[in-house]
Amino acid sequence: MTEDRGSLAGRRVVVGVSGSIAAYKAVSLVRLLAERGAIVDVAMTPAATEFVTPLTFASLTHRRVVDDVMALDADSQIAHVELAEGADAIVIAPATANLLAELAAGNAGNAVTAIALASRAPLVVAPAMDAGMWTHPATQRNIETLRGFGHRVVEPEVGALASGLTGVGRLAEPDSIVEVVERLFARAGDLEGLQVVVSAGGTREPIDPVRFIGNRSSGKMGVAIAEAARDRGASVTLIAGVMSVPPPRGVSVVDASTAAAMRQAVLRSASGADVLVMAAAVADFAPKRASSSKIKRGGGDLQIDLVANPDIIAEVGEMADGTRPFLVGFAAESDELEANARSKLRDKGLDLIVGNKVGGPFDAIGSDENKVIVFGAEGELSDWPMLPKRQVAERLWDLIVDRYRKAHAPERPERPARSRRR
Numbered sequence: 146m147t148e149d150r151g152s153l154a155g156r157r158v159v160v161g162v163s164g165s166i167a168a169y170k171a172v173s174l175v176r177l178l179a180e181r182g183a184i185v186d187v188a189m190t191p192a193a194t195e196f197v198t199p200l201t202f203a204s205l206t207h208r209r210v211v212d213d214v215m216a217l218d219a220d221s222q223i224a225h226v227e228l229a230e231g232a233d234a235i236v237i238a239p240a241t242a243n244l245l246a247e248l249a250a251g252n253a254g255n256a257v258t259a260i261a262l263a264s265r266a267p268l269v270v271a272p273a274m275d276a277g278m279w280t281h282p283a284t285q286r287n288i289e290t291l292r293g294f295g296h297r298v299v300e301p302e303v304g305a306l307a308s309g310l311t312g313v314g315r316l317a318e319p320d321s322i323v324e325v326v327e328r329l330f331a332r333a334g335d336l337e338g339l340q341v342v343v344s345a346g347g348t349r350e351p352i353d354p355v356r357f358i359g360n361r362s363s364g365k366m367g368v369a370i371a372e373a374a375r376d377r378g379a380s381v382t383l384i385a386g387v388m389s390v391p392p393p394r395g396v397s398v399v400d401a402s403t404a405a406a407m408r409q410a411v412l413r414s415a416s417g418a419d420v421l422v423m424a425a426a427v428a429d430f431a432p433k434r435a436s437s438s439k440i441k442r443g444g445g446d447l448q449i450d451l452v453a454n455p456d457i458i459a460e461v462g463e464m465a466d467g468t469r470p471f472l473v474g475f476a477a478e479s480d481e482l483e484a485n486a487r488s489k490l491r492d493k494g495l496d497l498i499v500g501n502k503v504g505g506p507f508d509a510i511g512s513d514e515n516k517v518i519v520f521g522a523e524g525e526l527s528d529w530p531m532l533p534k535r536q537v538a539e540r541l542w543d544l545i546v547d548r549y550r551k552a553h554a555p556e557r558p559e560r561p562a563r564s565r566r567r
């Protein structure tokens with residue numbers, strides 16, 4: 146597959162650095178951005194200058210580093226306002242817990258937060274902190290606030306932390322951050338005008354008023370796909386099963402907690418859709434009859450008859466050509482990933498299928514990351530490394546857009562055959 150990265154040549158990127166041991170990685174980030182042709186300015190919080198000196202960044206960028214919110218530039222203009230207004234993108238890496246809180250609150254007490262507040266350029270934050278700080282509800286609330294502002298978050302990775310412990314909180318690798326910045330430019334608007342339907346989360350099939358048959362799907366994969374589509378300009382409907390994450394803003398949400406409700410919602414929206422991505426974990430079986438009152442212990446065993454649920458995506462696959470959306474399914478497999486994914490692609494009439502592993506040492510369910518292999522009718526198309534689910538979503542949209550556009554490219558009228566010259 147060709148990497149559809151946006152060109153950074155000539156783009157003005159402001160890198161904001163805050164006070165974390167991971168500040169040394171911002172040096173590689175700045176170097177990578179500059180190598181790709183971006184004009185990079187660096188702003189630093191006072192704490193960041195304790196870890197890396199402004200001189201390091203100035204030597205790499207050949208530009209003055211702004212580390213004082215009161216600083217004026219050579220023309221006596223306020224330096225942080227100049228940078229804020231001229232930026233095509235702002236990347237804050239590393240962003241400490243404190244900096245995230247300041248951004249969420251709209252504080253502007255240092256050069257980095259002042260630029261972020263003053264600018265309307267797209268903003269990417271790459272947090273780095275101790276695992277306890279990252280998972281604290283206050284930080285997670287701040288992250289949600291920043292996402293609500295439309296900022297991109299490059300999730301921290303799991304690994305060795307400055308504390309000596311291992312956990313989530315390590316700054317994402319500079320390569321991954323650059324990829325997100327490039328995507329700001331490459332993909333903005335490439336789904337403009339498309340109606341996209343994404344299903345996410347699991348279904349719960351009632352046994353009685355309090356019990357159900359369900360699964361552990363968190364909805365993270367489907368939500369990342371919906372968010373990425375929204376950010377690329379699509380009009381998105383999210384058909385939400387039971388999820389442990391909130392649905393994204395700016396998309397229409399249809400709640401569907403059972404397979405029957407999901408079928409109804411998907412079939413209703415599929416006919417007007419250009420693309421349907423079924424990332425939901427739909428229960429394949431449901432109790433034949435749900436008891437209307439709570440089943441009591443009877444001293445013995447209980448048998449529940451299960452019936453097969455309709456295969457929703459296969460039903461959409463049977464829609465007539467011209468009304469059927471471009472169809473992307475997921476295959477969640479504990480064994481024989483490739484063989485099972487390929488047969489699902491064929492049996493369900495899909496355009497693409499995304500295979501991921503569940504129930505083993507790595508389990509895609511509930512994880513913030515995923516490792517997927519994508520298959521089309523001609524075989525394996527992509528085998529990506531372990532990536533944050535948002536990046537899986539972006540790469541998947543690259544593939545979908547490419548194939549969808551090719552399939553829907555206006556046919557060129559045939560040229561009339563020229564008479565041969567004699």
Ligand code: PMT
Nearest residue numbers: 363364365366423424426427457458474475476477510511
């Ligand atoms: O939600 P997360 O915690 O982020 O986890 C993500 C995930 C692992 C659930 C997701 O990546 C995933 O694999 N989703 C599909 C799970 C699944 O149901 O796979 P399957 O192999 O059983 O089904 C194949 C395809 O048919 C899927 O697209 C499914 O949505 C669809 N299906 C399945 C059964 C059914 N009755 N109707 C369907 O449409």
